[in-house]
Amino acid sequence: MKTSLQFFKDMGVCDGAYAVLERVFGQAGVTEFDYAQGYQLMLGMMDQLEVDAAQSGEPGHDTAQGWLQWCYDLRNRPEAIMYFGDHIEEDLFRTADGHLHETLEAARAHDRSRYAELRRDHAAARVINGVRFDEGGAETWEVVDPAQDDLAGFDAFVWHDSTTGLNHRTDSAADAVAFNASQAEILDAIDAAERAARVERRIIDESGVFSVWLCSSCSAATPAKV
Numbered sequence: 001m002k003t004s005l006q007f008f009k010d011m012g013v014c015d016g017a018y019a020v021l022e023r024v025f026g027q028a029g030v031t032e033f034d035y036a037q038g039y040q041l042m043l044g045m046m047d048q049l050e051v052d053a054a055q056s057g058e059p060g061h062d063t064a065q066g067w068l069q070w071c072y073d074l075r076n077r078p079e080a081i082m083y084f085g086d087h088i089e090e091d092l093f094r095t096a097d098g099h100l101h102e103t104l105e106a107a108r109a110h111d112r113s114r115y116a117e118l119r120r121d122h123a124a125a126r127v128i129n130g131v132r133f134d135e136g137g138a139e140t141w142e143v144v145d146p147a148q149d150d151l152a153g154f155d156a157f158v159w160h161d162s163t164t165g166l167n168h169r170t171d172s173a174a175d176a177v178a179f180n181a182s183q184a185e186i187l188d189a190i191d192a193a194e195r196a197a198r199v200e201r202r203i204i205d206e207s208g209v210f211s212v213w214l215c216s217s218c219s220a221a222t223p224a225k226v
Contacts, residue, residue, distance in 0.1 A: 001035040001075070001205040002084055011080055017067045020049065036209065039071055075210045078203060086206040094200045094213055104216055107199045115194040122190065125162035126183035128176050130154035146173075146180040 008021055024041065025033060042049065049064035074080045081087050093107040094100055097114065101107040130144040133155045141158070144151060151157075157176040158169045170176065200213040 001081060001207060001210050002032050002086075003035050003038060004032050007080075007083055010083070011074060011077070013070070014067075017070070020045075020067075034207075035074070035205075036207075039068075042068060042071060076212060078212045078214045081203055081205045081210055081212055084206070088204045088206065088208070090202045090204060090211075092202045093216065094202070096197050104199060104201070107216075111194065111197050111199070115190060115197075118190050119187065122183070122187055125160065126180070126186075128157055128159045128180060130176075131156040131158060144176075146177045147184075151176060 005018075005021060005025055008018060013021065024038070024045075025031070046064050049067060091102055092100060093102070093104055095107050095110055095114075099107075099110060101110060128144055128146060129141040130149075130151060131154060132140045132142070134140065142154075144154070144157075151173040154173070156169060156171045157173065158167060159176070159179060160166075161168045161179075168179070199216045201216045202211055203214050204211040
């Protein structure tokens with residue numbers, strides 16, 4: 001990963017550290033510095049860095065360790081890896097469940113499949129049976145939809161509560177309606193989770209040493225002053 005003085009400025013380096021970097025670049029007689037090489041060079045300047053950092057007065061950057069931590073974190077910032085535009089967008093995509101895919105289409109298909117499975121499991125778990133008693137006390141069960149069916153003709157209602165693992169029985173139609181409504185909220189949550197699901201693509205720097213995962217539909221974040 002390449003660096004330059006403008007790179008560090010745009011990444012939001014503090015003024016004290018920037019002054020040190022100016023000296024390092026000047027003494028080396030270069031306008032660009034390899035990140036890994038520069039980081040090792042900074043490690044060999046700890047005593048001088050400690051003196052310069054103490055004079056900065058900036059919280060978090062008033063110690064050499066604070067400066068080094070900021071520099072270390074650069075390797076995990078997408079905007080740093082992508083700064084010069086020579087990064088590589090790999091054909092490797094990651095869904096939120098940690099699965100890796102070779103194409104964006106495969107990743108999205110995987111997400112569609114897993115959320116469809118969640119809906120199927122949910123549908124199986126929210127079945128409500130309406131119960132009718134005959135004159136001899138025998139029961140007839142019928143799957144009902146409280147959102148659409150007339151429940152007035154049923155004597156009881158039975159469903160499996162997936163949250164407790166137990167069957168629930170009630171003679172109250174209101175209880176059945178309430179259970180159905182709560183299950184609809186779960187379905188809404190599954191739908192919301194699918195809409196928010198991110199597919200990330202692996203981005204590597206031109207050297208192939210440093211990599212980050214970046215939302216496939218996102219651009220690099222704007223550098224922030226630290």
